[in-house]
Amino acid sequence: MSLALPSLGTENQSPYQVESRREILALLKGFRDKSQLISLMINNGSEAFITSVLDIDDANNTVIIDSAPGHEANQRIVEASSVFFDGLLDRISIQFSSSKLQRTQFEGRPALQMPVPTSVIRLQRRENYRINTPVSMPIKCVIPIETESGKQNQKFSLVDISCGGIAILDDRNLIDITIGTCYEFCQIDIPNIGLIDLTLQIRNSQELTLLNGKTTRRIGCAFVNLSSRTLTSVQRYIMKLERERNAKMTGM
Structure with a gap:
């Protein structure tokens, strides 16, 4: 599950790519509103954490996510050249990546923030619905x-x-x-x-x-x-x- 899209293997990604900002924001808000957990992966998937979307700031083009446990883990995340996300929302696998995570605070506790992704991959395999x-x-x-x-x-x-x-x-x-x-x-x-x-x-x-x-x-x-x-x-x-x-x- 390469870092670009580790769980897709050699699949052609273009039919599943979403570039509409409105759709991308709707998907992110779906993760937030339903408290769906997301896998966060760095170093080509060799290190993974569980996170969630805490807030989306459309005006400032940022997404705030839960931080990893421990200072060192969060430091590795913000220093990573690319961070890959994979979550399941309403039977659909949603995947995206970012290279600009930063430390922040949300409601008085540590968090991470990144720009709203410009594209996401939306996969729906009906025959093997998980x-x-x-x-x-x-x-x-x-x-x-x-x-x-x-x-x-x-x-x-x-x-x-x-x-x-x-x-x-x-x-x-x-x-x-x-x-x-x-x-x-x-x-x-x-x-x-x-x-x-x-x-x-x-x-x-x-x-x-x-x-x-x-x-x-x-x-x-x-x-x-x-x-x-x-x-x-x-x-x-x-x-x-x-x-x-x-x-x-x-x-x-």
């Missing part, structure tokens, strides 16, 4: 991990899920993150649906520093040879999460 899993009731994925005493089942929290795969958090660095590594006999316990069996393939990984200063590793996994029955169960769960999310947004 949705975040509930933070209040974490979904666990069981993965057999090879140890000195043999394979042991370990549990990992899901970040999001799609019909193509999942993202999980590996706080203890237990998983071999070599791209292409496959883990068989994995299970996810989906509420109101039950256990589903699957094989996972490692597709990407990223070190993250959370707002509380703790570090974790986010790992993207693809489903391998998913059965039609299991795919149906995953689709049902995604639709359930979508209904619940829409109900909260409309106050129902």
Whole structure:
């Protein structure tokens, strides 16, 4: 997930590029109003932090975002030649970059500011729509991990899920993150649906520093040879999460 657009690989970006200032401001305000978290990456994606949009000043052409935990981390961000952002807003991946971040204050606490981006990338892959899993009731994925005493089942929290795969958090660095590594006999316990069996393939990984200063590793996994029955169960769960999310947004 090169720094220009690390998560796109070799995709042609032009069909997804947004250059209308009005649209760009609307997207940024969407992140602010819905308190959506955004990944901030520097050094070609080797270092990542979780941030959020705090405010947009249209008159002064600035965006204020939450700062990283710690003076040294923020110093690396403001000194970076380029900073890449990637967030999910209403099932659409929004990506943009900046090279002019500065320290500032917002409502009495440290923050960062940058110019309103002149363009963003807006990606909507409907076939593999990702949705975040509930933070209040974490979904666990069981993965057999090879140890000195043999394979042991370990549990990992899901970040999001799609019909193509999942993202999980590996706080203890237990998983071999070599791209292409496959883990068989994995299970996810989906509420109101039950256990589903699957094989996972490692597709990407990223070190993250959370707002509380703790570090974790986010790992993207693809489903391998998913059965039609299991795919149906995953689709049902995604639709359930979508209904619940829409109900909260409309106050129902």
